[in-house]
Amino acid sequence: MHDRSSGEEALSPDALSEVLQDLRLSDGTYGRCELTRPWGIDLPPVAQARFHFVVSGDCWLRAPKRGWILLHAGDVALLPHGTGHAIADRARGRVTPLDEMPLEEIGDRAYEMRAGGAGARTILVCCSVTFAQPAVHPLLQLMPPMLLVRGGGAEDSVLPVLLDAMADEVLKRRVGAATVMTRLADVVITRVVRAWVESRKEDADGWLAAIRDPQIGRALAAIHQRPGDPWSVESLADVAKMSRSIFSERFAALVGAPPARYLARFRMNIASGWLRDDRVTVAEAAVRLGYDSEAAFSRAFKRFSGVPPSSLRRQGRDEGSRASRARGP
The missing domain is CATH 2.60.120.280 (Regulatory protein AraC)
Structure with missing residues (x-):
């Protein structure tokens, strides 16, 4: 594992700031x-x-x-x-x-x-x-x-x-x-x-502890800021300036899920919001989130949510139509 220099310690608040931009x-x-x-x-x-x-x-x-x-x-x-x-x-x-x-x-x-x-x-x-x-x-x-x-x-x-x-x-x-x-x-x-x-500095594990960690926090911020990049465990370990094995172990210990699973879950949550709001097509979501094809994205999405992405998009369009009709003066 790389030593945590004073420069790396200073990057932890930046990682939190970057992730807070998503909120x-x-x-x-x-x-x-x-x-x-x-x-x-x-x-x-x-x-x-x-x-x-x-x-x-x-x-x-x-x-x-x-x-x-x-x-x-x-x-x-x-x-x-x-x-x-x-x-x-x-x-x-x-x-x-x-x-x-x-x-x-x-x-x-x-x-x-x-x-x-x-x-x-x-x-x-x-x-x-x-x-x-x-x-x-x-x-x-x-x-x-x-x-x-x-x-x-x-x-x-x-x-x-x-x-x-x-x-x-x-x-x-x-x-x-x-x-x-x-x-x-x-x-x-x-x-x-x-x-x-x-104020939650006492948290020794979990997502808050992970984002405050100078090394794991770098990787989390990178995922949140660029979810469509072709991330692998190796490339995320490089961002964290750690070896692949130590990065995987520490990421899972703090976050509660391996890096690949966290990345997939984060991507699918983003896609769910896009599709439910009818802002993108299934093909566009696949490209934006770094999938090689619409079919590969659809398979991953169905594994995550239990329904194909096209169904969620239709559901969002129907809900939007009902809300529009119900909106009064």
């Missing part, structure tokens, strides 16, 4: 909530991630498996799996289902909510966001039901600035606010996730 948002709705006591909202489970930022005042959040948690101005809560939860002016307060709350559309994918009584005021930025191809990213599978950053992130000087900009966009109702919010939310959520990853 993108594809869609979202954004809202300004002005709530005066007494108030409470019950938010059902959804396929999207939920994001709450306390602009001013305070509130309580009933978090999955954690009970009621007090949030103050500057706090950020991210529920990456869209787990059902509640927010209210006090712990165990009365809550109203979200679909019964008054919502006013103030732009494309933006809304405003005003509710409550005559008591103290709390202003929240509340977002529902969709991760692009969530099945692709191992981080999403590892995240807990809620990530909480106190005070805008005491160890991240940039996060409070981004959150201030997000609040400003919502409060002032500027033209194009939804577009700006999309960009801001992308960066904010990435930084919240990064803070969570960096």
